[in-house]
Amino acid sequence: MxxxxxxxxLTLRECQKILQVSRGTMLRLLHEGEIPAFRIGNRWRVQRKEMLEFIERSEY
Known part of the structure; x- marks a missing residue:
């Protein structure tokens, strides 16, 4: 990809668009540590390289 x-x-919304998942599913992936992420204030952020690694290793 x-x-x-x-x-x-990436923002949460961009991650949702890439994976084609709902907000709830995306938040679950972040909270469970499936995708390493960090917060700036109350906003989730994901490094693009982490998203690529998740896609390569999973069958979501």
């Missing part, structure tokens, strides 16, 4: 058009740090 080519994520070059996305920034180095």
């Amino acid at each position: 080519n994520l070059d058009k996305y920034p180095d740090v």
Whole structure:
């Protein structure tokens, strides 16, 4: 999967769009540590490389 058009740090909504999942599913993946993420204030952020690694190793 080519994520070059996305920034180095993704928002929750961008992650949802990439994986084609609901907000609830995305939050579950983050809370369970399936996708390493961090928060800035109350906003989740995911590094693009972490998203690529998740896609490569999973069959979501």
